[in-house]
Amino acid sequence: MRVDRIRLLIQFLSFILMIYGGIVLINLGRGLPALTCVYSKYSAGLCFLYPLQRFAGLPFFLLLGGYGILLLKYMGMFILWVIVLNTAWCGWVCPIGFLQDLLSKLRAYMNVDLSRFSWLTRDRYKSVKYILLVLLILLPIGIGNSFFGLPKLTDDLAVPFCQICPAKPLLPMFDGNFSHIFIDFSSGTKIVLSTLSMIILALFFTASFLKRRFFCSYCPMSALLSLFKKTSLLSLKKDGRKCTQCGNCSRVCPMEIREIADERERTDIVTQDCMLCMRCIEVCPEDNALRATFAGMTIFPSTAKGFLKRQGAFEKV
Amino acid sequence: MKNFIVSLILVEMLFIGAVDTAEAATMLWVERLSREEMMAMFTKKTGESKYSDASGKEEKSSKKVSGKSFTSGMVEMFYLYSGSFPDKKRNNTYLQNTHFWLEDPDGSIKGLNLRKKGGPYMVVAPNKNGGWYQLTAYNDYGVENGIRFHLFSQNSFLNHSDTVRRDEPEQIKRAGFYEGRPIMEIVHLVEDMQQQYVIRSGDELRVKVFLKGETVKGAHLTLITEKNWQKQIKTDEKGDGRFTMIKETFSEGKIDKSRVEKYLLIAVHEVDGPGNHNGRAYEKQRYIATLPLMVYPSSLDWESKSTGYLVAMFGIGIISGAAAIRRKRRRKDEGR
Numbered sequence: 001m002r003v004d005r006i007r008l009l010i011q012f013l014s015f016i017l018m019i020y021g022g023i024v025l026i027n028l029g030r031g032l033p034a035l036t037c038v039y040s041k042y043s044a045g046l047c048f049l050y051p052l053q054r055f056a057g058l059p060f061f062l063l064l065g066g067y068g069i070l071l072l073k074y075m076g077m078f079i080l081w082v083i084v085l086n087t088a089w090c091g092w093v094c095p096i097g098f099l100q101d102l103l104s105k106l107r108a109y110m111n112v113d114l115s116r117f118s119w120l121t122r123d124r125y126k127s128v129k130y131i132l133l134v135l136l137i138l139l140p141i142g143i144g145n146s147f148f149g150l151p152k153l154t155d156d157l158a159v160p161f162c163q164i165c166p167a168k169p170l171l172p173m174f175d176g177n178f179s180h181i182f183i184d185f186s187s188g189t190k191i192v193l194s195t196l197s198m199i200i201l202a203l204f205f206t207a208s209f210l211k212r213r214f215f216c217s218y219c220p221m222s223a224l225l226s227l228f229k230k231t232s233l234l235s236l237k238k239d240g241r242k243c244t245q246c247g248n249c250s251r252v253c254p255m256e257i258r259e260i261a262d263e264r265e266r267t268d269i270v271t272q273d274c275m276l277c278m279r280c281i282e283v284c285p286e287d288n289a290l291r292a293t294f295a296g297m298t299i300f301p302s303t304a305k306g307f308l309k310r311q312g313a314f315e316k317v
Numbered sequence: 318m319k320n321f322i323v324s325l326i327l328v329e330m331l332f333i334g335a336v337d338t339a340e341a342a343t344m345l346w347v348e349r350l351s352r353e354e355m356m357a358m359f360t361k362k363t364g365e366s367k368y369s370d371a372s373g374k375e376e377k378s379s380k381k382v383s384g385k386s387f388t389s390g391m392v393e394m395f396y397l398y399s400g401s402f403p404d405k406k407r408n409n410t411y412l413q414n415t416h417f418w419l420e421d422p423d424g425s426i427k428g429l430n431l432r433k434k435g436g437p438y439m440v441v442a443p444n445k446n447g448g449w450y451q452l453t454a455y456n457d458y459g460v461e462n463g464i465r466f467h468l469f470s471q472n473s474f475l476n477h478s479d480t481v482r483r484d485e486p487e488q489i490k491r492a493g494f495y496e497g498r499p500i501m502e503i504v505h506l507v508e509d510m511q512q513q514y515v516i517r518s519g520d521e522l523r524v525k526v527f528l529k530g531e532t533v534k535g536a537h538l539t540l541i542t543e544k545n546w547q548k549q550i551k552t553d554e555k556g557d558g559r560f561t562m563i564k565e566t567f568s569e570g571k572i573d574k575s576r577v578e579k580y581l582l583i584a585v586h587e588v589d590g591p592g593n594h595n596g597r598a599y600e601k602q603r604y605i606a607t608l609p610l611m612v613y614p615s616s617l618d619w620e621s622k623s624t625g626y627l628v629a630m631f632g633i634g635i636i637s638g639a640a641a642i643r644r645k646r647r648r649k650d651e652g653r
Contacts, residue, residue: 059356115640115644155575178622179622181622181625181626181629182620182622182625183620183621183624183625183628184619185572185619186572186619190619195628198632201632202628202629202630202631202633202635203632203636205633206633206637206640207636207640
């Protein structure tokens with residue numbers, strides 16, 4: 001069975017778990033490395049970005065007390081999840097990733113051409129997610145604390161990323177809640193943020209339809225995960241000596257990562273955008289040129305035989 | 318003639334109203350301090366602030382009494398008032414005999430001490446576990462005009478954390494309790510847990526009144542707002558009562574989403590039956606329970622869903638159009 005089909009099945013099951021798991025009282029905590037929205041009624045766990053923003057918005061004297069211990073607890077859970085699964089959270093679990101993959105499948109079914117970014121465009125905008133990550137921490141800090149005698153930022157900027165994240169209007173729709181699609185006229189800041197949210201939602205649908213995993217290139221959760229990728233047990237390794245640079249790997253990569261094909265020296269090739277979907281391993285025609293490892297043990301290597309089998313060629317060539 | 322008619326109306330109101338001036342003085346309610354009020358109390362740098370418990374015995378500075386708990390962020394604080402809502406009286410002497418009980422999310426109930434810091438009577442409720450807590454105040458007011466008064470007030474609050482720690486339940490007799498529950502209780506019925514956390518104007522408030530674990534038919538329910546608007550109903554056969562939260566404050570210009578209106582729900586029920594309390598005879602017992610409510614503005618005041626859908630649809634249209642044009646140009650360039 002092909003890995004991408006197994007991945008789609010696991011994504012579907014994860015989606016059901018993340019959106020409806022709360023109905024059967026499943027609670028995976030508040031440190032999940034995936035965009036499982038707090039606004040979903042039956043969510044089985046919370047995206048770590050929400051408590052991160054909430055706690056960052058507390059005054060320092062509260063954060064240094066009991067609330068700080070709570071934040072450390074959630075952070076500890078988050079790091080633990082990342083150590084186990086690395087960025088596979090993006091590729092195999094995240095509900096927003098799953099929705100994007102479904103939109104891609106729909107595009108393919110409708111025979112609409114795939115859009116790709118040029119390497120230049122991709123490189124130019126790769127820092128956007130880090131900027132978003134920094135802003136979603138700094139803005140709440142400015143709400144809860146005053147610096148150099150300056151006034152605190154308005155409370156309307158609370159949980160800034162959640163206010164524009166496409167998960168907020170989208171995921172609650174799956175439990176019948178369509179109330180998060182609105183423009184908030186209570187203040188100028190809210191008008192801007194809610195309008196931005198609607199624009200990002202529109203961009204999410206359109207761009208994710210035309211380009212695979214469009215939103216993942218700008219997701220601050222992906223940026224946060226990439227900070228811990230070197231400590232993870234799950235990894236993607238490359239043996240540059242066996243690579244013939246056929247380019248299959250970067251061609252099928254949903255994130256259009258060229259380093260998989262170009263890199264000849266490093267063995268650990270999990271880049272900032274990689275979501276460990278393992279499509280590259282599937283399409284690699286060389287034995288053990290690419291392999292997925294868990295705690296140092298190979299769990300899925302590239303094989304010439306496997307490659308040919310998936311292409312529908314005869315087993316014995 | 319005019320004065321006579323006015324007097325007549327006032328006398329009628331005294332008989333008809335579930336809360337008349339005599340009862341108003343014997344009503345009590347607990348109000349939760351907001352975070353800002355708590356922070357203002359503990360960041361005040363006017364020297365050591367003293368605390369005393371209800372018996373007048375002074376304790377050390379408030380920082381020691383509740384600073385440890387406060388800096389851990391795991392306390393809620395409540396003021397105790399009596400009087401005629403929304404007019405508050407803080408210092409009625411009978412208040413010092415009020416018993417406080419805090420029910421943990423795991424169902425265990427423990428007693429809390431009443432404190433006085435020069436201002437209103439206060440109670441500090443520790444809450445280390447995640448979940449809903451219920452605070453119950455009970456005051457055995459005594460006998461007045463042949464009626465024995467039992468005063469209750471409740472307040473509930475939510476600790477958002479996931480911590481769970483089970484303490485051994487206290488094996489003591491709790492004043493004001495019957496078989497583990499307050500003798501008189503107003504239970505807020507919700508379909509959506511979010512509604513228990515936040516009540517908004519326009520929402521329906523459904524409550525059930527219990528007396529000694531049984532629902533009460535015909536209990537007088539009165540809802541009073543900050544501006545003294547009142548509505549009075551009686552509970553039905555199932556002990557249910559329903560109100561629709563009104564809106565009293567209309568902002569002109571900037572909308573204040575955090576503007577909370579304080580309402581008070583009062584349940585009054587009388588039970589006939591003679592008795593004797595502390596040497597004073599009574600013919601019936603009157604149970605008065607209060608449930609303070611914080612009513613927030615409805616999001617309909619500032620949210621426009623139709624505009625949101627329009628912006629989203631428009632956005633999809635524009636972005637799709639731009640993408641289509643760009644693709645067409647690219648194909649044209651590649652064709653060349």
